[in-house]
Amino acid sequence: xxxxxxxxxxxxxxxxxxxxLREPGTGYDLKSVFDERISHFWxxxxxQIYPTLNxxxxxxxxxxxxxxxxxxxxRRVYTLTGEGRQELLRWLNSGPAVGAERFGYxxxxxxxxxxxxxxxxxxxxxxxxxxxxxxxxxxxxxxxAVTTAHGNAPExxxxxxxxxxxxxxMGILSIGSKVKWCDETLAAIDRRLARANAxxxxxxxxxxxxxxxxxxPGEALS
Amino acid sequence: xxxxxxxxxxxxxxxxxxxxLREPGTGYDLKSVFDERISHFWxxxxxQIYPTLNxxxxxxxxxxxxxxxxxxxxRRVYTLTGEGRQELLRWLNSGPAVGAERFGYxxxxxxxxxxxxxxxxxxxxxxxxxxxxxxxxxxxxxxxAVTTAHGNAPExxxxxxxxxxxxxxMGILSIGSKVKWCDETLAAIDRRLARANAxxxxxxxxxxxxxxxxxxPGEALS
DNA sequence: TCTTACTATATCAATATTGATATACCTGTA
DNA sequence: TACAGGTATATCAATATTGATATAGTAAGA
Numbered sequence: 202x203x204x205x206x207x208x209x210x211x212x213x214x215x216x217x218x219x220x221x222l223r224e225p226g227t228g229y230d231l232k233s234v235f236d237e238r239i240s241h242f243w244x245x246x247x248x249q250i251y252p253t254l255n256x257x258x259x260x261x262x263x264x265x266x267x268x269x270x271x272x273x274x275x276r277r278v279y280t281l282t283g284e285g286r287q288e289l290l291r292w293l294n295s296g297p298a299v300g301a302e303r304f305g306y307x308x309x310x311x312x313x314x315x316x317x318x319x320x321x322x323x324x325x326x327x328x329x330x331x332x333x334x335x336x337x338x339x340x341x342x343x344x345x346a347v348t349t350a351h352g353n354a355p356e357x358x359x360x361x362x363x364x365x366x367x368x369x370x371m372g373i374l375s376i377g378s379k380v381k382w383c384d385e386t387l388a389a390i391d392r393r394l395a396r397a398n399a400x401x402x403x404x405x406x407x408x409x410x411x412x413x414x415x416x417x418p419g420e421a422l423s
Numbered sequence: 424x425x426x427x428x429x430x431x432x433x434x435x436x437x438x439x440x441x442x443x444l445r446e447p448g449t450g451y452d453l454k455s456v457f458d459e460r461i462s463h464f465w466x467x468x469x470x471q472i473y474p475t476l477n478x479x480x481x482x483x484x485x486x487x488x489x490x491x492x493x494x495x496x497x498r499r500v501y502t503l504t505g506e507g508r509q510e511l512l513r514w515l516n517s518g519p520a521v522g523a524e525r526f527g528y529x530x531x532x533x534x535x536x537x538x539x540x541x542x543x544x545x546x547x548x549x550x551x552x553x554x555x556x557x558x559x560x561x562x563x564x565x566x567x568a569v570t571t572a573h574g575n576a577p578e579x580x581x582x583x584x585x586x587x588x589x590x591x592x593m594g595i596l597s598i599g600s601k602v603k604w605c606d607e608t609l610a611a612i613d614r615r616l617a618r619a620n621a622x623x624x625x626x627x628x629x630x631x632x633x634x635x636x637x638x639x640p641g642e643a644l645s
Numbered sequence: 646t647c648t649t650a651c652t653a654t655a656t657c658a659a660t661a662t663t664g665a666t667a668t669a670c671c672t673g674t675a
Numbered sequence: 676t677a678c679a680g681g682t683a684t685a686t687c688a689a690t691a692t693t694g695a696t697a698t699a700g701t702a703a704g705a
Contacts, residue, residue: 213527223537227654228653229653239530239533242524242533246693251655255655270701272651272652273652274652276653276654290538292531293538293543294538294543297550297551298530299551299554301462304524305519307594308438308461308520309438309519310589311464311587311590312439312515314586315508316512316515321515329519363615364532364536364544365536382592382596389585422589434661436662451682467662468662471662473685473686474685474686475661494670496684497670497684498683498684499684
């Protein structure tokens with residue numbers, strides 16, 4: 202990895218902007234693309250987009266021109282330069298950028314034994330499943346729209362292409378697997394709750410140590 | 424969400440440190456926990472761990488004492504205070520922290536039509552599958568170790584508990600779904616490559632527009 | 646007229662995060 | 676002796692990221 206700037210870390214935002222700007226656009230346009238088309242793998246705020254566009258232009262990877270807008274203030278439209286395209290290709294050829302994943306909700310679950318009551322974990326997992334299902338629904342709606350609409354006029358940043366569609370599929374399969382995991386976990390919680398009820402106390406269920414371990418689906422957690 | 428500090432964003436590192444420090448430990452200990460036990464949902468470097476521990480102590484959520492080490496320089500051992508425990512519980516009760524996910528490799532794939540040759544995409548996906556499979560193997564090895572070892576002496580930050588095991592399961596299901604997605608995508612690439620070969624040219628395969636769309640497994644991408 | 650909403654750019658403070666670096670103790674080994 | 680490797684703390688510069696804020700034009704509707 203050749204770094205664009207000293208101290209540069211292999212984060213991808215700069216390269217994503219280069220990739221999106223193969224078709225000219227403004228910072229405002231780009232923000233919609235993050236929110237509407239690629240939120241399943243990256244997000245960015247204005248506060249990061251505008252300064253990054255500036256820096257990429259300073260370094261000659263983008264160039265911009267100001268155009269009048271039909272609906273508001275002037276637009277500063279950015280386009281990829283030859284140098285920018287080279288940097289984009291270099292990044293695409295640098296091998297898969299597999300990095301650490303971060304899940305705040307898993308961190309919460311990891312420590313949730315501190316609450317000492319599995320009913321709270323159950324409520325947490327139910328809420329989580331709801332949130333993930335909403336997300337999955339949004340992705341599947343896009344998938345349906347993409348696979349249904351044939352012959353549509355090509356849109357800017359269209360998700361119709363093979364590569365774009367493949368990233369959408371990963372989002373769907375990955376979030377889908379998390380929903381299944383919620384079900385597996387909820388089932389395991391209910392089994393534990395039932396056992397605790399049978400044993401007598403009914404309300405307080407401090408969690409007994411390790412897992413029993415099983416490969417049968419739905420019983421990996423018991 | 425009540426923010427710990429002005430301008431505080433809902434990132435989880437501070438709370439993760441509080442959770443891990445229910446059992447006393449040093450910054451160095453914590454780093455191993457990130458690397459060895461919870462890398463499937465969070466990671467952190469020394470450069471972030473030490474300053475964060477300092478700030479948490481300043482705010483009264485942690486306290487520390489210096490102890491001689493058996494194997495090196497003195498150890499600064501941190502422990503959770505009552506206030507720290509309260510903040511941890513508040514975070515656990517604040518609902519699932521579902522945030523945007525970021526995948527550098529999906530960003531690369533999204534723009535890879537720029538390379539104009541599906542063989543390059545194929546090589547990329549093969550490399551990615553390899554990396555993900557390695558990762559999956561590491562998680563499954565931990566799962567096996569956890570489900571096999573019964574009656575072991577309880578370790579610091581043991582992964583034996585139900586909640587901890589559930590987070591491991593999500594890692595396995597989630598990475599597993601991504602490996603399956605690699606297979607689905609590689610199969611789709613091969614079908615396209617075969618079609619292009621049959622059509623004549625053999626080498627250059629610019630990608631024709633949209634996807635055909637199908638629900639049959641392995642054919643969602645064609 | 647006033648307000649709301651959308652378009653559009655830009656900057657700020659604060660925190661988050663990485664990767665490099667400096668220091669220093671201890672143990673085993675070449 | 677010298678060096679490698681593991682234990683341990685700490686700081687730095689640079690970049691990444693969030694969320695709030697300021698400014699302004701346009702258009703629709705109360």
